[in-house]
Amino acid sequence: MEPTTIPAEPTPAQAPRPQRAWRNRHFAARYAVIAVWAAMIAVYAGTEHGLFFHAGTFQTIFSSQQPLVFMTMALLCTICVGEFVDLSVPAVFGFAATVLPVLVVNHGWGVWPAALVAVIAAVAVGALNGFLVVVVGVNTIVVTLGMSTLLTGVALWMSDLNTISGLPTGFQAIANTDVGGLPISLYYGVVLTLGFGYLLAFTPLGRHMRFVGASREVSRLSGVRVNRIRFGSFVVAGLLSGVGAVIAVAALGSYNPTTSDSYLLPVFAATFLGTAIIEPGRFNPIGTFVGIYFLETGILGLQLLGLQAWVSDVFYGGVLVVAVTIATLLHRRAA
Amino acid sequence: MTDQQEGAAQPPPRLEVARLSKAFGPARVLRDVHLRVGPGELHGLVGQNGCGKSTLVKILTGVYSPDPGGHVAVDGRALSLPIHPVAQRAAGVCVVHQDLGLIDDRTVWENVRVGRYQAGKLTRKINRREERQAVEQVLARLGKTVDVNQRVGLLSTEDRAAVAIARAMQDHRPGTGLIIFDESTRGLTGEARSRFFDILRSLIDAGASVLLISHRLEEIVEVTHRVTVLRDGAVVETGLPTKELDEASLTKMMLGRHLVTRGRVESHATDDAIASVRELTVRSVKNLDIEIRGGEILGLTGVMGAGYREVAEAIGGASRADGGELTVRGRAIDLAKRRGCTEEFVDAGVAFVAERRLDEGLAAELSVSDNLTLPRVRRRGKPLRTGRAWQAAETAAMIAKLDIKPPHPGAPVGTLSGGNQQKVLLGKWLAGAPDLLVLCEPTQAVDVGARHDIIDAIREAARGGCAVVIASVDAADLAVLCDRVLVFSGGRVAAELTGDLDQDAIIHATFDAGTRKGVAC
Numbered sequence: 001m002e003p004t005t006i007p008a009e010p011t012p013a014q015a016p017r018p019q020r021a022w023r024n025r026h027f028a029a030r031y032a033v034i035a036v037w038a039a040m041i042a043v044y045a046g047t048e049h050g051l052f053f054h055a056g057t058f059q060t061i062f063s064s065q066q067p068l069v070f071m072t073m074a075l076l077c078t079i080c081v082g083e084f085v086d087l088s089v090p091a092v093f094g095f096a097a098t099v100l101p102v103l104v105v106n107h108g109w110g111v112w113p114a115a116l117v118a119v120i121a122a123v124a125v126g127a128l129n130g131f132l133v134v135v136v137g138v139n140t141i142v143v144t145l146g147m148s149t150l151l152t153g154v155a156l157w158m159s160d161l162n163t164i165s166g167l168p169t170g171f172q173a174i175a176n177t178d179v180g181g182l183p184i185s186l187y188y189g190v191v192l193t194l195g196f197g198y199l200l201a202f203t204p205l206g207r208h209m210r211f212v213g214a215s216r217e218v219s220r221l222s223g224v225r226v227n228r229i230r231f232g233s234f235v236v237a238g239l240l241s242g243v244g245a246v247i248a249v250a251a252l253g254s255y256n257p258t259t260s261d262s263y264l265l266p267v268f269a270a271t272f273l274g275t276a277i278i279e280p281g282r283f284n285p286i287g288t289f290v291g292i293y294f295l296e297t298g299i300l301g302l303q304l305l306g307l308q309a310w311v312s313d314v315f316y317g318g319v320l321v322v323a324v325t326i327a328t329l330l331h332r333r334a335a
Numbered sequence: 336m337t338d339q340q341e342g343a344a345q346p347p348p349r350l351e352v353a354r355l356s357k358a359f360g361p362a363r364v365l366r367d368v369h370l371r372v373g374p375g376e377l378h379g380l381v382g383q384n385g386c387g388k389s390t391l392v393k394i395l396t397g398v399y400s401p402d403p404g405g406h407v408a409v410d411g412r413a414l415s416l417p418i419h420p421v422a423q424r425a426a427g428v429c430v431v432h433q434d435l436g437l438i439d440d441r442t443v444w445e446n447v448r449v450g451r452y453q454a455g456k457l458t459r460k461i462n463r464r465e466e467r468q469a470v471e472q473v474l475a476r477l478g479k480t481v482d483v484n485q486r487v488g489l490l491s492t493e494d495r496a497a498v499a500i501a502r503a504m505q506d507h508r509p510g511t512g513l514i515i516f517d518e519s520t521r522g523l524t525g526e527a528r529s530r531f532f533d534i535l536r537s538l539i540d541a542g543a544s545v546l547l548i549s550h551r552l553e554e555i556v557e558v559t560h561r562v563t564v565l566r567d568g569a570v571v572e573t574g575l576p577t578k579e580l581d582e583a584s585l586t587k588m589m590l591g592r593h594l595v596t597r598g599r600v601e602s603h604a605t606d607d608a609i610a611s612v613r614e615l616t617v618r619s620v621k622n623l624d625i626e627i628r629g630g631e632i633l634g635l636t637g638v639m640g641a642g643y644r645e646v647a648e649a650i651g652g653a654s655r656a657d658g659g660e661l662t663v664r665g666r667a668i669d670l671a672k673r674r675g676c677t678e679e680f681v682d683a684g685v686a687f688v689a690e691r692r693l694d695e696g697l698a699a700e701l702s703v704s705d706n707l708t709l710p711r712v713r714r715r716g717k718p719l720r721t722g723r724a725w726q727a728a729e730t731a732a733m734i735a736k737l738d739i740k741p742p743h744p745g746a747p748v749g750t751l752s753g754g755n756q757q758k759v760l761l762g763k764w765l766a767g768a769p770d771l772l773v774l775c776e777p778t779q780a781v782d783v784g785a786r787h788d789i790i791d792a793i794r795e796a797a798r799g800g801c802a803v804v805i806a807s808v809d810a811a812d813l814a815v816l817c818d819r820v821l822v823f824s825g826g827r828v829a830a831e832l833t834g835d836l837d838q839d840a841i842i843h844a845t846f847d848a849g850t851r852k853g854v855a856c
Contacts, residue, residue, distance in 0.1 A: 204716040211709055214698035221653055221695055222709045222763075223681035282700075 033277045033287075033323055037294045044301040057304070061296050062186050066175070066251065067093065069189030070244025071267045072274070072288045073196055074237040079271065079283050080200065081233045082213040083140045088129060089241055090267060091148035091155075094260025096122040096245035098155040101164035101255050111171045119242035125151065126238020130231040155257040165254030175251035185247050189289070192240070196285040209233070265313070269320040270295055276323045295319060347411030349374045349544040350428070350513050355405035357390055357568075364390045365401070366569045372513065372544050374410075377535060379555040379577065380548045382565035382589055383754075383782040388548050391565075392517050396430050397423055409513065427512030431503040431519040437495060439488030444470040446487050447502045473501040477534050491639055493527040496520070500534075510542035517548045518780055526638070532558050550782055552582040553811075564588045586783050600794065602818045603630035609802040610771045615659030615670060617649045618642060619826030623659070627771065627802040632793070634813040635806040636845055637823035644690075644775065646823070647806035651687030651773035652680035653695070661685070663771050681710050686764035690775035692753075696760040699749030703739065704730040706748050707763045733762030736795075738788050754785030761789055765796055772796055773804045778812050790816060810841040820844075 071089050078086045096118040103114035125147065132143045175185040200206035211219045212229050220226050249255050273295065274288030275281060295316060302311045350372040357365040365387045372378040382388050393399045395407065400417030407414045409426040423429075437446050444463075447470045470483045479497045481490065487498060496519055504514060516535075520528055535545055535558065549555055555562055556577050563573040564585065571588050608626045615623040620642040627633050635643035649656040649670050656670040666683045677687065689695035697706045708715075708726045716722045730744040737758040739751070748759055757777070764772065777793065778786045793816060797803050807813055813820050814836045822830040822844045830844040 202721055203719055204712045204721050205718075207705065207709065207712050207721055210701060210705070211698055214700055215694070217695050218698050219709075220676045221687060221689055223676055223678040223713075224709070225676050225678060227675045 030278055030280060032326060033273065033294060034290065036323075037290075037297065040294075040298055040301065044297075044304070047305065057300065059182065061293060061300055063183045065292050065296055066183075066185040066189050067244055067248040067263065068266055068270060068292050069193065069289060070240050070247070071263060072271050072292060073192055073285060074240035074244070075267055075271050076196065076274075076283055076285055076288060077233045077237040077240065078140075078230075080209050080213050081230050082216065083133065083230065083233065085141065085268070086129070086144045086234075086237060087141060087264070088125070088144035088148040088151065089237065090260050090263035091151040092122050092125050092238055092241040093245045093248075093263065094255075094257050095125065095151040095155050096242040097249050097255040097260075098159050098164070098257045100246060100249050101167055102158050104168075105164050105166045111168055115246045118246055119239065122242025122245065123235060123238045126235045126241070127231075129238070130234030133234065134227050134230045152257070152260055155260065159255075159257045161258065163254050163256040167249065167253050169253075171250050172253060173250075175247045183251065185251055188247060193285045193289040200285065205229075265316050266292075266295065269316040272320055273323050276326065281328070346374060347408070348372060349376070349410060350546070351406070351408040351411075352391075352395075353406040355391070355394065355407070356402040357387075357394060357399060358402055364568045365394075366567075368565070368568075368570050370563050370570065370573055372546055374544055375539055375542050376561065377539050377545045377547060377559045379559035379562035380546055380565065381550075381552065381555055381562060381585060383784055386565045386589070387568040388565055389517065390568075392430060392432075392515055392548065394418070395423070395428060395515065396420070410511075424506065427508065428515070429503040429507065429512070430515040430517060431496075431500050432517050437487045437499060440486055442484050442486055443474075443481055443490070443498050444483040446498055447473065447483075447505060449502075469505070470501065473505045474498075477501055477504070478530060493639060496527075496531075500531075504538075507538075507543065513544045513546060514538065515546045515548070518550065520549060520551065520554065528554070550780060552585050552783070556580055556582055556585065566590075589782075590784060602632075603794075603798045603800075604818050605629040605631075605800065609800075610661065610663045612646075612650060612670075613660045613662070615646060615649060615656055615661075617645045617654075617656040617659070617670075620646055620823075621826060623828070625821070627804060629800045629802055630797045631819065632797050632803040632805065632817045634817035634820035634841075635804060635823065636808060636810070636813060636820060636841065637829075638845060639808075641823035642826040643806050643821070643823040647773050647775055647804060648687075650685070650771075650804060651689075651775075652677035652685060653687055653689065681767075682714075684767075684770035686710075686767060686769035686772045688760055688764055688772070688774040688777060690779065692756050692760045693749075697748045697756060697763070700747055702745045703734075703748055703751070703759055704744035706759055707733055707766060710763065711767055729766045733759075733766050736765075737762050737792055754781035757781050758785060758788060758792075761792055765792060768799070769796075769801055771802045771804070773806075775806045776809070777805060777807070778809060786812075810838045810845070813841050814838040 071093050074089045074092075075086055099121050100111075100114050100118040103109040103117060104111050109117075129143055129147055132138045133140050175183060177184040179187060198206075200210065208219065208224045208229055211222070211224060212226050216226050245255075270291040271283065271288050273291035274285075275283055277287030277290050278284055279287060298319065299312045299315050302315060303309075348371045350370070352368060352370040355365055355368040356363065368387070368391060370378075370380075370391075380388055380391075390399060394401045394405075394416075395418065397418040397420050405416055407416060407418065409428060412426070414422055414426060438449075441449075444467045448466050467483050474481055474483070474497065477497055477500060479494070479501075481494050481497060487495060490498065500516075500519060507514065520531060532554075535547070539545060547555065547559055559577050561574050562577050562580065562585070564571040564575070566589060605628055607629055609629040610627045612623065612625040612627075615625075619640075623646065625633070625646075635647055637643045645654070648654045649659065650661055652668075652674070655673060659670040661668045661670055663683045663685055668679055668683055668685075677685075680687065693699055704726055707730050708721075711729075712721050712726075715725050727744065733739065734742045734744070739755050739758045739762065741751075748756055751759065757779075761774075761777065772793070774793070778789055781789065790812070793803060793805070803816075805813065805816060817836060818833065820832040820836060820841055821828045822832065822841070832840060832844060
């Protein structure tokens with residue numbers, strides 16, 4: 001038992017530590033949903049005898065989702081900085097989308113001033129949410145759930161439960177101008193998504209947002225203006241909802257405020273499905289964008305098969321649970 | 336004691352581990368580990384971070400299943416592998432985990448009793464009074480008086496450790512069983528630690544066995560009977576009587592090499608005061624003035640609640656003071672101003688290395704590089720571009736300087752070992768070349784190798800002219816690093832030690848100040 005002699009024993013070379021390639025680690029997890037998307041298209045193509053592979057189908061899928069893109073990006077703004085979860089996004093959207101036609105049709109405003117007021121109203125609601133959550137410190141879910149119900153009610157009162165139509169036809173051009181066979185509103189969504197993705201990945205502000213989302217205390221002690229970023233996220237969420245609403249109203253030429261609620265599940269389904277794409281386990285704009293079109297492809301295909309409207313609920317809900325479960329399992333195994 | 340047992344009729348060992356191996360994919364984290372703990376023995380288990388200590392504990396508690404061929408027996412009865420938690424509890428094996436596993440916003444009694452609540456037969460309602468009494472009894476056995484209705488998050492580090500120990504030991508039957516303490520003493524300061532070891536000794540005297548895992552080699556040498564050393568997943572030596580050992584020989588076994596003992600080095604303090612604190616008032620501290628010179632390393636210490644920690648947090652910008660002003664290179668910062676973040680401090684060249692690295696220092700899910708560069712990403716980047724080159728350069732420089740492993744800038748911080756996380760946290764602030772570096776417990780729960788790298792890095796910063804403030808209970812760290820140590824007691828500076836510091840003098844001053852204050856009050 002001479003301790004001093006023991007370390008002299010030669011030990012075999014140090015066990016080689018496995019060099020993990022962090023970048024490729026989650027390859028399967030990253031692209032699982034995209035693979036399922038491709039498989040889904042293949043199945044539809046096989047079962048529907050060319051009905052699915054029709055130019056009109058793709059046009060429908062890619063031209064109809066602009067409202068969802070803006071709403072999911074609005075939701076991502078606050079989720080990225082750690083606010084779980086802003087339930088008021090569809091209601092703010094619906095509120096702005098009601099204010100615009102009501103002012104134009106019922107009150108004789110010009111369409112541009114009305115659009116501006118609609119956007120300002122949405123921003124103001126976002127700022128109010130932000131004030132209550134960040135400054136006063138009320139729970140996000142409670143504030144936004146209340147705000148959501150309140151705004152939906154106000155919108156129904158303003159519109160008298162009617163669909164408001166009769167916007168000047170020229171206004172439609174901002175959404176429906178044909179670019180390469182698809183409406184320009186699709187490209188707004190693409191630009192917004194890429195811009196948001198760039199912001200998060202490559203700018204100091206995006207880095208700060210990620211850290212605020214990961215840990216407020218770490219961010220605060222690193223000199224990041226935590227509350228300013230959280231408040232700003234709510235304001236920008238309002239802005240995106242408002243701008244999205246103006247474009248959506250332009251595309252439709254009218255708005256029915258009773259439809260606002262129907263956006264809630266798709267917004268959340270796509271946003272959470274986005275965590276299973278590109279960056280597994282993390283909310284990300286590009287994954288969310290893919291998620292939106294994934295969901296729409298699935299639903300449209302099922303509807304072409306002759307299934308009724310209920311299929312969208314089943315699909316949105318089911319895909320969300322299954323996709324996120326798979327992504328979680330893949331993520332865990334890879335880690 | 337062990338000699339007698341070996342000579343006698345050989346009672347079966349309390350714990351016998353043989354041929355235990357564990358691989359995660361290609362990484363073999365445990366290789367043919369064997370270990371024996373006798374009845375009534377206090378057995379130490381040491382090794383660097385990542386040597387497999389935690390994995391061994393996780394196998395013994397059934398979190399991981401070992402590779403086939405291993406053998407684990409308690410009191411001569413083999414346990415089937417993987418170990419089922421029920422079988423583990425029945426065999427009398429319990430664990431106090433490294434991170435304590437406490438739920439901060441629940442009360443003490445709820446934390447202790449979780450998983451064991453006795454519900455009323457009809458109402459299924461938890462009988463709160465009985466639960467509380469049971470918890471009070473366990474705490475009394477530990478010699479602790481903690482308000483069982485207090486929320487755990489509000490407790491001191493010492494009391495939190497006691498709560499976790501109480502939870503592990505509540506089912507313990509005197510005279511049997513094995514209690515594994517996995518770094519349970521790290522939040523405990525001098526007095527509390529000696530009370531903790533008194534508890535251990537009383538358990539041992541009553542016939543229980545203890546497996547003590549600790550980074551503090553001096554406590555292993557001092558309190559354990561025998562020790563087992565792990566290195567790279569393999570047993571270097573097991574059952575060594577600690578009587579014949581000292582810290583240096585343990586270190587040598589752990590590292591497989593002689594470590595040059597980091598003694599004190601020449602002071603690099605210059606004559607010009609880089610930072611000064613005027614009239615600082617925070618909690619019990621009133622109107623404190625401190626001057627810190629360039630290159631000087633100033634230690635702040637004391638017993639828990641003495642105020643030294645609050646001073647460091649106020650200077651670093653982590654918490655608001657009630658009054659006072661900090662001046663760094665002529666730039667004044669009002670310490671009493673309400674702020675949303677430490678931006679003003681960072682801009683003034685103040686760096687604050689927080690104590691709880693994963694709550695206050697680093698975001699575990701984000702990468703080493705992102706964490707390292709965070710404080711500078713706004714100033715060094717352009718509004719539309721963080722810029723890759725400077726981030727890569729900073730990260731590479733810190734990985735090399737602090738020997739961060741694995742050396743992947745893209746690895747999420749949460750996948751690193753504790754010592755390496757601490758290095759990333761230090762690197763995050765050193766990379767900004769601060770004028771004033773404030774550190775809280777910079778070597779807490781890191782292994783010997785990491786501690787030396789960290790000490791070297793702090794010294795190098797001082798050599799570069801940075802003023803350094805270290806708030807720590809670790810007298811050994813303060814003794815080798817500091818040019819000057821302020822010992823706090825009840826909010827006042829009770830002693831100022833300068834010149835050739837030694838560990839014992841610091842400990843002496845700390846507790847002397849503490850007791851004098853106790854008598855005076």
